[in-house]
Each structure stands twice: as C-alpha cells, then as structure tokens.
Amino acid sequence: MLGIEVEASRSRQQRLWKALSDQSLDALVVTQNEHVQWLVGPRYEWKFSPAAVLFADGRVVLVAPNEAPEAAAADDVLTYEAQWLCTLRNDQRAASSDQVLKVLREASGLKRLGVEFSSYPVHLSSQFEAQLVDIEPELYRQRRQKDADEIAKIRMAISGTEKMYEKAREIICPGINELEVFNQLQAAAVMQYGEALTGTGNDFASGEMGGPARNRQIEDGELYILDLGPAFRGYFADNSRAIAVNGKPTDEQQEAWTYIMKVFAHLESVVKPGKSCKELFLEVQEILKAAPIGEFPHHLGHGIGLYPHEAPHLNSCWDDTFAVGDVFTCEPGLYDAKLRFGMRLENDYLVTESGVENLSPFKMELA
Amino acid sequence: MLGIEVEASRSRQQRLWKALSDQSLDALVVTQNEHVQWLVGPRYEWKFSPAAVLFADGRVVLVAPNEAPEAAAADDVLTYEAQWLCTLRNDQRAASSDQVLKVLREASGLKRLGVEFSSYPVHLSSQFEAQLVDIEPELYRQRRQKDADEIAKIRMAISGTEKMYEKAREIICPGINELEVFNQLQAAAVMQYGEALTGTGNDFASGEMGGPARNRQIEDGELYILDLGPAFRGYFADNSRAIAVNGKPTDEQQEAWTYIMKVFAHLESVVKPGKSCKELFLEVQEILKAAPIGEFPHHLGHGIGLYPHEAPHLNSCWDDTFAVGDVFTCEPGLYDAKLRFGMRLENDYLVTESGVENLSPFKMELA
Incomplete structure (x- = not known):
C-alpha cells in the first residue's frame, strides 16, 4: 500500500x-x-x-x-x-x-x-x-475523500511525527538550540520512513506561536510548540504538541491545557458523517472562550493529503460537512504572553461510518 | 547580500x-x-x-x-x-x-x-x-549570468557542503547506515546556514554510481560517492566527493583518482571566457579514456542557480561558450564494479575575466 x-x-x-x-x-x-x-x-x-x-x-x-x-x-x-x-x-x-x-x-x-x-x-x-x-x-x-492506499501513506507520515515527539521529549531542555531540535526531529522521521522525507515543515520556534527553527537557544519557562508536517511519498502528516521546556508547566499553562483537551473530547463525541465543520469550529470557539487565559485566533483544522491544507475546512470561512474518508486535523490553540507563548495541540482524524478514528493517539501532555 | x-x-x-x-x-x-x-x-x-x-x-x-x-x-x-x-x-x-x-x-x-x-x-x-x-x-x-547577490547565496550554499564533507569524513566507516549519514550531513548544513535548507539532494548511496540514502549499512571496500546539492534560500550548491569507506583506497581506486584530478588541472588551465564548453567536455573524455579503469558515461557539468541544472552545459548535447558570470560544476567520474563502484568529484567554479575561481577548494582525497 x-x-x-x-x-x-x-x-x-x-x-x-x-x-x-x-x-x-x-x-x-x-x-x-x-x-x-x-x-x-x-x-x-x-x-x-x-x-x-x-x-x-x-x-x-x-x-x-x-x-x-x-x-x-x-x-x-x-x-x-x-x-x-x-x-x-x-x-x-x-x-x-x-x-x-x-x-x-x-x-x-x-x-x-x-x-x-x-x-x-x-x-x-x-x-x-x-x-x-x-x-x-x-x-x-x-482528492478530499482518501482511499485506502492514501490513508496507508498518511498513517506512515504520522508515524514519523510520533517518533519526532518521542525524540523531542527526550532532548528538549533549556539551552538546546532550535536548529538542533529541528535536525534531530527530521532525523527521527527519516529513520522511521527508511528514506528521505518529501516535506520538512512546520513550526520549530520556541516561545512563539509558530515559525521556523532559528539559531537560538530555547529558554526556561517557555512552551515549545512543535507543529510537525513531515511528508511521506508526497502525503503530509500534520500534528502538534506543546512541550514545557523545563518540564514543569505552570498552573496557568496546565489550566489552559485542560481547555484544549476538552476540544478533543468534544470532537470525538460529535463528529460523524453529516456534521457541519463550521458548526464544530463555532462550538470550539465557545469552549476556548471559556478558558481563563489565551486567545484562539486561527482555524480549528483542515484536510491533509498531497497538499498540506485541503478540504474539509474546520473554519468559519468555508461551509463543509464531514464525510466518510475525510482525513483532517484538529488543532485547537491558546496563546498569551503569560503562557510563553502558548500551546497548540493537533491530532489527525479519519472520518468513519460511525464517527472518527484518531490517527495520532500519542502523548498530549505538556511534560 | x-x-x-x-x-x-x-x-x-x-x-x-x-x-x-x-x-x-x-x-x-x-x-x-x-x-x-x-x-x-x-x-x-x-x-x-x-x-x-x-x-x-x-x-x-x-x-x-x-x-x-x-x-x-x-x-x-x-x-x-x-x-x-x-x-x-x-x-x-x-x-x-x-x-x-x-x-x-x-x-x-x-x-x-x-x-x-x-x-x-x-x-x-x-x-x-x-x-x-x-x-x-x-x-x-x-539567469545563467550570476550577479553578486546570487554568487553570495551560492557561496553560502557551497559552504554547507564543505561542512557536510567534514562531517562525512568524521563519521564514515563500515557499518554506518546511509540514512544516518544523510541525517548527520543535512544537520551539518542546517547549522552552517543557521536555518532550514531549501533543497536536500542529491546522492547518498554507497557503493553505487548514485541514488538516495537507503536503510542499509555501508560496507568495507566500497567507495561512497556523496554528491551534495543543498540549497540556501533557493540557490543550489552541487559538489561531490568520493570517500573510501574503510579509509584505505585500493591502488586501482587511487590510480583512477589521479585521472579525475587531471581533469580539474586541465579545466583550471584552459577555461576562460570564450572557451567552448562542448570542446572542454570532449577534451575531458579523452583524458578519462586514458584511465586504466572506469567509464565516464555522463555530462562533465552544468550551471547552478535557482534550478539544480542550468546553462552553461559542459555536455556534447549543447554548444555553449563560457562567459563571465557563469557559475558551473565540473564533475568528472569513473565507474567500474572493480572500483566498488567508482568515484565522482565535483567542484563549483565561477568564470572571471581571466579564468575561473574554484568556489569549493576543499579536500578532494579518497581518504
């Protein structure tokens, strides 16, 4: 496959x-x-x-x-x-x-x-x-409706991000250079695929909402958002985790995290074929508005495939409806200077006849 | 710049x-x-x-x-x-x-x-x-005639390959996996550029004429052709070195190498504005025909820039003439099963008013 x-x-x-x-x-x-x-x-x-x-x-x-x-x-x-x-x-x-x-x-x-x-x-x-x-x-x-051969390649792409996060949790500590993190994570995916990647995105900047890896040492107290989009034979994965650089998330960071987690629980309970993607986006805006800290200024997610962003759009600018065969991301985030600088967690899901399958069921915690 | x-x-x-x-x-x-x-x-x-x-x-x-x-x-x-x-x-x-x-x-x-x-x-x-x-x-x-800002970016791209070869000479030994070599070399270029590469080619297969890195341990006695084409902000470098995996090139490998080196000496003595690229290619064919072992079945080189291969063409299929501002590769090779599997050495040159400047003046030896 x-x-x-x-x-x-x-x-x-x-x-x-x-x-x-x-x-x-x-x-x-x-x-x-x-x-x-x-x-x-x-x-x-x-x-x-x-x-x-x-x-x-x-x-x-x-x-x-x-x-x-x-x-x-x-x-x-x-x-x-x-x-x-x-x-x-x-x-x-x-x-x-x-x-x-x-x-x-x-x-x-x-x-x-x-x-x-x-x-x-x-x-x-x-x-x-x-x-x-x-x-x-x-x-x-x-292209939106993914076939079995495409889902197999996307699963492989996602298995690369799993290895990347394992490596990230092992090496991240105050003082490590963002470029060093970038390199070691790319290497982990290459070893997992057994070949070079066909895509090397996305976000490797610590203490920021996003951005490329810089020649910069990461700092104690920051949250490091690793939004990873390696591609396997053309097919993109897209996952995100936020990791507390010092291994000790603050109470505020931890509390924000619980609101992010509510989004995944909500999604997994309501998404099935026929559900409106825009409606889900608006429901999630409400969930995150209730968080005591942080803003949620971006989309909730999007399809993935041969291009990093495809339909369906979990976004108020489109009006899509979930359908069997959709492979999409869910990436709620909360950002604030007090969170240094915030968090975005992202899983990939497959829409099935009865609901969704989480394609990236690996550790979500900040530490 | x-x-x-x-x-x-x-x-x-x-x-x-x-x-x-x-x-x-x-x-x-x-x-x-x-x-x-x-x-x-x-x-x-x-x-x-x-x-x-x-x-x-x-x-x-x-x-x-x-x-x-x-x-x-x-x-x-x-x-x-x-x-x-x-x-x-x-x-x-x-x-x-x-x-x-x-x-x-x-x-x-x-x-x-x-x-x-x-x-x-x-x-x-x-x-x-x-x-x-x-x-x-x-x-x-x-696009063929490179301006100062383009040459600056190409020099930066080439400086990445220099670091990659330094790393390669440090880590290559029988048993190391080609994917591991690929990863460590990419990482060396990223650290040199201070940012992610915009291109990650070319050849990382040991004991072959070329090809991508495989999930395979390199073997004693092989020559490892590392043809490296990292790109910096869109501009491609393109260099090659061949490294004896066990650090001990055979007499046959060493002798073939001397014929490759003759090509560079010849090029540096004859190339200047007005010289025919095709003529140079044919002269080099003669030099390499005299080698006691190995075939030379490919181009001698090509321009580099925003695409990996541009004019001028050191190739009998085109009829270009060297001109000031050309930035081109010279990549003579000799291949034979007895050489396991051969060598290709490649430097990048800039054509000046009076001759050429070697933009990749770093170690050429097999060990």
Whole structure:
C-alpha cells in the first residue's frame, strides 16, 4: 500500500469522470505532479514535468520523464527526454507538451478538454484548439475523500511525527538550540520512513506561536510548540504538541491545557458523517472562550493529503460537512504572553461510518 | 547580500527587457516563484502563488500572498488572500490571477505580453486578450549570468557542503547506515546556514554510481560517492566527493583518482571566457579514456542557480561558450564494479575575466 496502487488510481480516474459527467468533456489533460500521482500512480519530483491524458472512454496515456515507470494506471506510456547525458533540461515542459500534443492530435473529435487552469501550458493551449474547462476545483473536491492506499501513506507520515515527539521529549531542555531540535526531529522521521522525507515543515520556534527553527537557544519557562508536517511519498502528516521546556508547566499553562483537551473530547463525541465543520469550529470557539487565559485566533483544522491544507475546512470561512474518508486535523490553540507563548495541540482524524478514528493517539501532555 | 537585494533585481529586470527589446512586448507576466524571486526579490515557498507584472516603461507590480514583503524591486504591491484564518486556499492561483488581471486591465494598450509558456494560467489567457510570446527561454538565458547577490547565496550554499564533507569524513566507516549519514550531513548544513535548507539532494548511496540514502549499512571496500546539492534560500550548491569507506583506497581506486584530478588541472588551465564548453567536455573524455579503469558515461557539468541544472552545459548535447558570470560544476567520474563502484568529484567554479575561481577548494582525497 506504500507503493503505486494501480487499482486505486483507476478507481480515482472513474470517480473523477463520474463527478465531471455533466460537463461533456472528451478528454482531460493533467500536468500537475500531484494530480499525475493521484490519478496514475508514479510520484515525480518537482524537477520533472510529467503529464497525463485521460480520455472519456477510460483510456489513459502517461507522459513520463526519461522512461516508463515500474507501474502506472495507464494504457500507454510515452516518454520525453528530461535529461541529456544526465543534465536536466530547462525546457522540460515544452518537451512533455510535445508528447501530449501528439496524443491529442492522434485522437479525433476532441472538442472539450478538462484541464487545470493553474498550470495548463500555453505550449498546449496555443497549439491545440479546444474548449477548455477548469477541472482543478473538482480535482480538489475528489482528492478530499482518501482511499485506502492514501490513508496507508498518511498513517506512515504520522508515524514519523510520533517518533519526532518521542525524540523531542527526550532532548528538549533549556539551552538546546532550535536548529538542533529541528535536525534531530527530521532525523527521527527519516529513520522511521527508511528514506528521505518529501516535506520538512512546520513550526520549530520556541516561545512563539509558530515559525521556523532559528539559531537560538530555547529558554526556561517557555512552551515549545512543535507543529510537525513531515511528508511521506508526497502525503503530509500534520500534528502538534506543546512541550514545557523545563518540564514543569505552570498552573496557568496546565489550566489552559485542560481547555484544549476538552476540544478533543468534544470532537470525538460529535463528529460523524453529516456534521457541519463550521458548526464544530463555532462550538470550539465557545469552549476556548471559556478558558481563563489565551486567545484562539486561527482555524480549528483542515484536510491533509498531497497538499498540506485541503478540504474539509474546520473554519468559519468555508461551509463543509464531514464525510466518510475525510482525513483532517484538529488543532485547537491558546496563546498569551503569560503562557510563553502558548500551546497548540493537533491530532489527525479519519472520518468513519460511525464517527472518527484518531490517527495520532500519542502523548498530549505538556511534560 | 544574503537577503533581498532590490538594486540587483532592478538590474535583472533591465537586462531582461534589453534582451527582449526586439520583441515589441508591452508587458511581461511572470508566475513562477523562481522568476518572481529573481526579478523582484522575495522568495516564496512552493505553497504560494505570487506573480509579477513588468511593464515596458520599467514599472513593476508584485502580486504577493497575504501581505507586502519587507522589500521588493516593485513600484506597487497588490496582495491576494493565500490563507483564510490560516488555512491555505487550494485556489490560490485563481486568486493571484484576479489581481494580475486587474493590473492588466487598468493598463491600456497591452497588445503583446511576454509570459512563461510552461505556467501562464488559463485564468489569465482566457480572460485577457493579447498576443502571447514565450519569454521562458530568455529568462533561462539571462539567469545563467550570476550577479553578486546570487554568487553570495551560492557561496553560502557551497559552504554547507564543505561542512557536510567534514562531517562525512568524521563519521564514515563500515557499518554506518546511509540514512544516518544523510541525517548527520543535512544537520551539518542546517547549522552552517543557521536555518532550514531549501533543497536536500542529491546522492547518498554507497557503493553505487548514485541514488538516495537507503536503510542499509555501508560496507568495507566500497567507495561512497556523496554528491551534495543543498540549497540556501533557493540557490543550489552541487559538489561531490568520493570517500573510501574503510579509509584505505585500493591502488586501482587511487590510480583512477589521479585521472579525475587531471581533469580539474586541465579545466583550471584552459577555461576562460570564450572557451567552448562542448570542446572542454570532449577534451575531458579523452583524458578519462586514458584511465586504466572506469567509464565516464555522463555530462562533465552544468550551471547552478535557482534550478539544480542550468546553462552553461559542459555536455556534447549543447554548444555553449563560457562567459563571465557563469557559475558551473565540473564533475568528472569513473565507474567500474572493480572500483566498488567508482568515484565522482565535483567542484563549483565561477568564470572571471581571466579564468575561473574554484568556489569549493576543499579536500578532494579518497581518504
């Protein structure tokens, strides 16, 4: 499940076509690496410019850099030369587009094409006449519902954060440098995955609401918010813990923590398919307003997947409803100068038929 | 020099316009993050979708995520909302394009637009009628010549590899895991930069020609090729050293090494502005053909900058000529099963008026 799952990609192709069925599209052209991975299987680094053409009859052509991948949910694979004598070309998108153009021209009667408006290259739009329809919003809608192969990769990504927090609790003490913490935590995730990470976020600044690791020694009395977003083969985890640097949270910090914990208890008791995400956000605002100290100025959470933030949105700016297959974060926080500077705790959840499964059931305490 | 250098960006804008002067362009629209950084200054992570509009009269408008940056080589800054209550939007390119569209519509008489064909969004091409001209090839041509602010960042990137090799020579011994080497080397570069890397390549597989770090213990007798490509604020270093895992290179390994070293001596004696890169490549092929063992199957080198491989190309597939301001790699290699599995040594050079400066003058030896 951690490699390329051809059947899963095929089912995503079918799901996408079904969702687009009222658009009368003759074919889809996809050029974003995440969408190639999601629909066809292989993951290509940002340095490469793959593409995929999906026809309405189900046929799929992958345009791959250099050579055909070991596995792909495609009927045909064309390649383009991404490198010459090992040197990466700077005109890869043009070369990849030449192959897509060939595929489009060989097919007949393509009048309406579904494309990603963010990235459909002019090499194609200026050479192949067709009505263009933006399928990017639908791609994001469909990406929201995670399949078993995706959930497996996300679980692996999350298992990296578990090891990172174990390491953090072992090494954090007054005087340690934030960069040293960053390095040791990245290393813990690499050892867990058995390979390099594909993402190295998020927050490693102590005594702050967030921010990157700095060349700075952490101080006695601070809370250290570690919001960790390592990615495994493209899929992001996103968890947070707050750790008392001196191992002795103050009474105020400890009291704030109990209000944060109420949010998780509430979520686990009310979230199931059909629950409004915005409503949950507003309920949590009420819970946290009752806390004797601290402000809660940000979202409650968001979906995770091939991009760090996806639907569903636990946020008053959107109006989503929880559905089976959602994988989302819950990250209540309370911040105040007196809390030096506060705390954010974040778990990842999977929405099931009857409720939620906590995908990050590891230690939540401040010390 | 390691931050945003407004004057340098302004001079790049002028250089680009000069190179495009015969194209009768009314404005340029740039949406790739590297090109926004190169022309306007601020570096935005891949998660964001900035843009810049450059008018023929020199006026520049930056479209920035969320808020105006601290500094920018722009006359006006418009912002788009990349996040709502901290949640990243999945439709950022559409939001950014709305602002670009406003800028284009407020200007009058824009008939010919220079754009990056790889990435100019349909949000713009479908909404604003203009003749489109591909400026991406010219952008890459202009990026080749590095300015002082870019060379400063590349020097910093390279200083990371120096620390990485020092650490490698300290820790490499039979039995150490490739992932452990990867982790300790990344950490060394982070400490040198004082911040997280923006790139973490390249080759960390021992006893191979290349490849990522694996969950594997390195073995007595192998040569460990460490081809290191950390990036500092977007700018890539690219160096390689080969280290005898047991500290005792064989006579065959040592002899092959002397042929590799001849390449550097040759390069340093012949490269200056006007020298053909392809000719150098062919000369080096001859030098390495004379080696009693090993094959040299790849390029000799390439430019480095905001992408790992740029012009000039020390490669028979291109026909470039060295010019002042080139920053390029020289990476001769010899590979053979008997060398377990060979070596590649790589330095970065700057082309000056009279020759080259070696930007990575640190230990080359196998042990």
